[in-house]
Amino acid sequence: MTETKDMIFIDGKAIGFMEGQTIMDAALSAQVYIPHLCHYPGLTPSGNCRLCVVEADGRKVAACTTAAREGQQISNNTAELNAARKAITQMLFVEGNHICPSCEKSGNCKLQAMGYYLSMLEEHYPQFNPHRALDASHPDIFLDRGRCILCGLCVRASHDVDKKNVFAIAGRGADARLIVNTVSGKLGDSNLDVSDLAANICPVGAIMFKEHGYVTPIGERIYDRQQISDVALNEHVREERR
Amino acid sequence: MLSQHSESKTGKNTDADFMADHLLHQLHRLQQKHRHIPPQLIAEVARESGLPVSQVAAVVNFYSFFYQQPVGRYHLLFSNCTSCGYQSGEVNLLALLCQRLNITPGQMRTDGVASADETSCIGMCDHGPSALVNGVPIVNLDEDRIRQLCDLIAANQSPDDWPADWFQINNHIHRPGLLLNTPLQCGSSLEKALVGDALLMLESIVQSGLRGRGGAGFATGKKWLFCREAEGDTRYVVCNADEGEPGTFKDRVLLQCHADALFEGMTLCAYGIGAEKGFLYLRGEYRYLLGHLQAVLRRRYDSGLLGASILGQAGFSFDIEIVVGAGAYICGEESALIESLEGKPGIPRIRPPFPVTHGYLGRPTVVNNVETFIAAAHIICYGSDGFSAVGTEKSPGSKLLSVSGDCQTPGIYEYPYGVSIQQVLDDCGATQVQAVQIGGPAGSLVAKKDFNRRISFEDVSTGGSFLIFNEKWDLLSINRNFARFFAHESCGFCTPCRVGTRLLENSIGKIADGRGTWRDVDGIKQLSGIVSRYSHCGLGHTAANHILDSLQHFPGHIRNVLAQQSFTPAFDLDAALETARQLTQRDDADAHLK
Numbered sequence: 001m002t003e004t005k006d007m008i009f010i011d012g013k014a015i016g017f018m019e020g021q022t023i024m025d026a027a028l029s030a031q032v033y034i035p036h037l038c039h040y041p042g043l044t045p046s047g048n049c050r051l052c053v054v055e056a057d058g059r060k061v062a063a064c065t066t067a068a069r070e071g072q073q074i075s076n077n078t079a080e081l082n083a084a085r086k087a088i089t090q091m092l093f094v095e096g097n098h099i100c101p102s103c104e105k106s107g108n109c110k111l112q113a114m115g116y117y118l119s120m121l122e123e124h125y126p127q128f129n130p131h132r133a134l135d136a137s138h139p140d141i142f143l144d145r146g147r148c149i150l151c152g153l154c155v156r157a158s159h160d161v162d163k164k165n166v167f168a169i170a171g172r173g174a175d176a177r178l179i180v181n182t183v184s185g186k187l188g189d190s191n192l193d194v195s196d197l198a199a200n201i202c203p204v205g206a207i208m209f210k211e212h213g214y215v216t217p218i219g220e221r222i223y224d225r226q227q228i229s230d231v232a233l234n235e236h237v238r239e240e241r242r
Numbered sequence: 243m244l245s246q247h248s249e250s251k252t253g254k255n256t257d258a259d260f261m262a263d264h265l266l267h268q269l270h271r272l273q274q275k276h277r278h279i280p281p282q283l284i285a286e287v288a289r290e291s292g293l294p295v296s297q298v299a300a301v302v303n304f305y306s307f308f309y310q311q312p313v314g315r316y317h318l319l320f321s322n323c324t325s326c327g328y329q330s331g332e333v334n335l336l337a338l339l340c341q342r343l344n345i346t347p348g349q350m351r352t353d354g355v356a357s358a359d360e361t362s363c364i365g366m367c368d369h370g371p372s373a374l375v376n377g378v379p380i381v382n383l384d385e386d387r388i389r390q391l392c393d394l395i396a397a398n399q400s401p402d403d404w405p406a407d408w409f410q411i412n413n414h415i416h417r418p419g420l421l422l423n424t425p426l427q428c429g430s431s432l433e434k435a436l437v438g439d440a441l442l443m444l445e446s447i448v449q450s451g452l453r454g455r456g457g458a459g460f461a462t463g464k465k466w467l468f469c470r471e472a473e474g475d476t477r478y479v480v481c482n483a484d485e486g487e488p489g490t491f492k493d494r495v496l497l498q499c500h501a502d503a504l505f506e507g508m509t510l511c512a513y514g515i516g517a518e519k520g521f522l523y524l525r526g527e528y529r530y531l532l533g534h535l536q537a538v539l540r541r542r543y544d545s546g547l548l549g550a551s552i553l554g555q556a557g558f559s560f561d562i563e564i565v566v567g568a569g570a571y572i573c574g575e576e577s578a579l580i581e582s583l584e585g586k587p588g589i590p591r592i593r594p595p596f597p598v599t600h601g602y603l604g605r606p607t608v609v610n611n612v613e614t615f616i617a618a619a620h621i622i623c624y625g626s627d628g629f630s631a632v633g634t635e636k637s638p639g640s641k642l643l644s645v646s647g648d649c650q651t652p653g654i655y656e657y658p659y660g661v662s663i664q665q666v667l668d669d670c671g672a673t674q675v676q677a678v679q680i681g682g683p684a685g686s687l688v689a690k691k692d693f694n695r696r697i698s699f700e701d702v703s704t705g706g707s708f709l710i711f712n713e714k715w716d717l718l719s720i721n722r723n724f725a726r727f728f729a730h731e732s733c734g735f736c737t738p739c740r741v742g743t744r745l746l747e748n749s750i751g752k753i754a755d756g757r758g759t760w761r762d763v764d765g766i767k768q769l770s771g772i773v774s775r776y777s778h779c780g781l782g783h784t785a786a787n788h789i790l791d792s793l794q795h796f797p798g799h800i801r802n803v804l805a806q807q808s809f810t811p812a813f814d815l816d817a818a819l820e821t822a823r824q825l826t827q828r829d830d831a832d833a834h835l836k
Contacts, residue, residue: 047592048736050776060775065592087772091741125745126812150734168296169734170303172570172587174744176734179303181296183285 008072010034010054023063023074024052033229034076035085035117037092037110037203038151039064042237043160046152049092051085051114086118094125096132097146098204104213105205107221111149113228132177137188140210141199148178148206158198161237166190166198178206197237261563265291265301265585269308270526270568274377278312297586304587304733306361306569307377307526314350314357316395319374323363323488324679324723325646325709326372328383335371335388336360342392356395362571362727363488364527367646367709368414368653375401378530380408413495414653417669420632420640421613421620422656426503429547431623435510436555444470444514447618450626451638455613456482456574457681457705459637462614465598470515472599472606479511479520479560480602480609482579486525486571487682488727489707492642493612495654497524497531500616501538505562507615509548510622511608512560519561521602523579526567535564571731575779576609578733589735590779613642613706633659637698645670647710655708657697664693666708674713677796682707683724684784687717687791717799718754721792725750728785739782742773746786748812756803757810763800767793 007014008023010032017026027034028041038049047065054063055075063076075081092098092111100106114120132145150169155178158166166187170179182189192199199207218224222231261267268287272279279302288295302308320328320336328336336358340347343356350357366372369381378401380391387408394404415422435443448463469477481504485493496504508520524532539562542548550559565583567573573582577591580602601607610618617639621629630638637659643666646652650671657666667675678688680697681704688695688702695702711720729747734740749766752758770786777783793800816835823833 047778050736050738050778053776062592062778067594084772084776087768088737088776091737091745095737095741125741126748128744149737150740165294165296168294168300170296170300170587171734172304172306172572173730173732173734173740175303176740179296179299181294183281183295185281185299 006070008068008070008074010074010076011078017068021068023054023056023061023066023068023072026068027063027076028233031233032076033232034063035082035114035229036064036232037114037149038153040153040157040201040237041235043153043156046156049149049151050088053084054081082118085114086120087124089114089118089120090122090124092149093120093123094127096128096130096149096204103147103205104208105147107216107218107224109205109223110203110228113223113231116223117228135180135187136210137186138190138192138210139188140194141187141192142208142210143178143180143187144206144208145178146206147204149204150176150178151203153201153203154178154198154207157201157237158192158196162196162198164191164196164198166192166196261565263291264565265293265298266305266565266568266582269298269302269305270566273308276312277315277317278309280310293585300587301585304570305526305567308568312350312354314345314355316356316401317376318356318358319361319364320358321362321364321366321372322360322723322727323367324711324720325367325489325652326364326369326381327723328360328371328373330371331384333385335373335383335385338385339388339392342389343395355398361527361569362486362731363490365485365491365494365525366411367489367491367644369411374527375404377526378409379411379527380404381411382408411494411498413499414651415495415499415656416645416651416653417655417657419642419656419658420629421500421503421616421642422654424620424624425500426506426619426623428502428542428545429506429553431506431619432509432513432547432553435513435622436553436558440470440514440516443510443622446622446626447514450621450629452614452617452621452629453637453699454610455617455641455705456611457685457703459699459703462610462618465610466511466514466608468598469606469608474599474606476519476603476605477515477517478602478605478607479508479515479517480576480580480583480597480607481508481520481522481615482574482576482609482611483528484523484525484567484574484579485611485705486527486574486731487684487705487707488724489644489646489679489682489709490705491644491646492654492706494528494531496612496616496642497528497535501535502542503616503619504612505538505542505548507610507617507619508562509552509560510618511610511615513552513558515606515608517608518559520563521583522562522564523573523583524564524566525573526569529566532564532566539564570733571727572733572779572781575781578779579609580607587733589733590781592778611705634696634698634700636700641697641704642706643697643704643708644706645708645710647708648672648675648712648714649710659698660696662694662696663688663702666697667693667710670710672710672712675710676713676715677711677717679709679711679720679788680704680707682709683727683788684780685787687788687795689795692795717792717796718750718803721789722747722750722754724788728781732781732785736778736782738773739777739779739785742769742777742782743785745769746773746789750789752810752812753800753803755814757805757814758800758803759805759807759810761809763793763804 036052045064047062052063135143371383452462453459573588578588725747729743
């Protein structure tokens with residue numbers, strides 16, 4: 001049994017890990033995909049989307065926030081987990097206003113790509129049709145909260161990497177929403193810049209650049225060419241810095 | 243006044259203004275003064291406290307008792323619990339009040355005089371329908387009282403001058419047991435503990451087999467030992483007095499009658515783990531107890547039971563501060579409570595690490611509830627043998643139950659662990675009982691055939707809530723109430739709970755309205771599985787229990803109201819045509835679907 005040292009087993013496959021790595025870290029370094037939306041390698045994990053929930057030694061845990069432990073037996077790509085992931089993705093769809101055909105992010109959107117990856121054919125749950133404020137006060141960037149999935153990636157990117165702390169999530173339960181850290185609450189009063197990681201990391205169409213519509217045609221976009229399960233294996237904050 | 247003689251080690255005093263700079267307390271004062279906290283005040287607080295505007299805004303947005311739109315000079319929050327709620331009697335008291343004052347729930351009357359809304363259980367379940375009037379509980383409400391109250395508001399009379407008996411809160415201890423029967427002399431257990439060293443004291447707690455009374459039942463002695471051994475130079479003791487589980491009110495009574503024993507238990511813990519600072523996190527609904535608790539603290543400082551060199555023991559110093567919450571059930575979860583203590587929204591942390599190693603400010607922290615600390619004080623005073631002789635093997639000691647709902651004598655009942663549900667029902671005079679919800683909405687719904695089951699960690703576990711429903715109740719209305727509660731209290735952090743609890747609320751509502759089909763029941767089962775297995779914390783893990791219990795034990799209640807079609811739409815088709823009817827100014831039979 002000495003073979004199990006510094007190894008975890010994901011769906012039976014032995015994967016090495018280093019002390020301090022999470023199950024997600026170890027999996028991604030070994031090119032094993034665990035579905036995720038709120039995680040981005042290089043940023044502090046949050047564990048809010050719950051797509052990366054795996055079964056580790058019989059317990060359901062978020063892979064992005066759970067430390068890898070030697071000998072851990074992990075189920076990841078199973079029918080049960082993928083069915084739950086599909087349901088959670090559907091929840092994210094109905095909670096916001098995600099109308100892919102009219103969204104500029106279509107093809108570059110991780111929520112949409114996740115839907116395709118999980119064979120989601122319909123949204124299943126009744127739509128919430130929320131009314132959430134749009135913010136177009138910034139000269140270069142606009143905020144469409146209707147498409148926000150509350151993953152908090154922009155919050156962490158701005159705080160940890162850009163060192164600007166532009167965003168936060170406020171409100172409880174159904175009222176949870178992305179807010180801007182300015183007295184007016186307006187993005188235009190913030191020092192967010194188009195080159196900031198926070199402005200580029202949004203997985204959906206909530207943080208968008210103005211005057212940059214359809215530069216890459218539909219059909220040739222990121223997830224038109226590759227599955228999210230492949231793209232996600234090569235993501236890291238350091239590649240994102242301009 | 244107090245600062246003259248209660249200087250603590252840190253040089254701070256312990257008077258009523260202690261912790262005045264805590265964000266929740268600052269915001270409370272602003273809310274009281276301005277009746278809401280608009281953006282300019284948020285910015286001001288942020289500037290003065292050196293916090294990001296977004297953090298202050300997030301806190302204002304998170305807690306129910308902070309408002310961004312003004313509330314009335316008379317602001318009434320009616321409990322919506324099944325026991326102390328505005329619909330627990332025959333008449334909808336909130337609707338009655340709104341009608342008489344000419345207000346809409348959740349909106350201030352345009353003249354700024356009054357506003358009313360509902361709030362989650364305020365812990366007055368043994369006092370009939372209750373509400374908070376400008377934050378102060380007013381109990382035993384009925385139609386008459388609502389009418390009088392509306393007249394007093396119309397006459398512009400201050401709540402301070404309203405009849406005193408409306409605010410009279412009794413303890414209703416109907417069955418005292420191990421803890422309630424044997425009160426502690428102030429300082430007696432500390433004196434005993436200080437005879438030996440801290441480890442000896444901890445050993446007694448371990449020996450007693452005491453388990454946390456909040457419901458999860460983690461071994462208290464083990465928790466204290468873990469914290470003592472955890473790496474770190476500073477340790478904290480935190481008392482969770484945020485009993486938000488609907489139907490629970492035993493902490494209210496303990497805080498009122500046994501505050502000394504509680505503070506003594508916290509001080510013992512401090513001695514055991516080597517902490518110099520403790521917090522009592524009091525739920526906002528119990529703010530009215532603050533003056534009393536501060537008086538008890540003051541007395542203990544004066545008697546040398548808190549502060550520097552406790553009971554003359556050099557090097558043993560401990561201070562306790564009180565932090566008052568602002569309306570958020572989730573803060574009963576220990577890591578959310580710690581976030582709240584740190585002046586943040588109460589969003590549960592990722593665990594592990596657990597508070598015993600990374601708690602308040604990232605330091606080792608023991609979090610126990612009120613009853614647990616009091617039990618610990620008893621154990622040290624009277625010995626662990628006497629404690630573990632009571633109860634069952636795996637659940638030593640006694641449990642305080644907050645009994646309410648359909649019974650003759652709602653109130654506090656203390657039993658040795660292992661008492662049967664039927665015994666409790668007999669003692670409180672409950673007849674024709676259909677079901678008992680034990681442990682609150684997050685607990686279990688127990689049907690009559692299971693009334694021989696026992697209250698204990700190994701059988702039916704509870705933090706203390708014991709809600710009795712007689713045969714008159716439509717259980718579906720209870721599910722609807724609970725589903726609404728969870729959707730309202732979900733912190734919104736994780737997807738399954740944030741979205742799932744709302745979907746559950748809507749599905750239960752659809753069925754209760756008579757529009758549900760078997761398809762919806764299957765959907766609820768699937769959804770319940772996702773919410774309970776994939777959520778981030780205990781709120782989500784338990785949010786669907788009541789529905790699954792209902793489906794298992796009372797399938798008829800749901801089956802009987804299902805529509806016969808295999809599918810009905812999620813929305814009411816006829817109601818959806820309302821806008822079209824208004825636009826075309828039609829309301830004839832042909833403009834309706836039914």
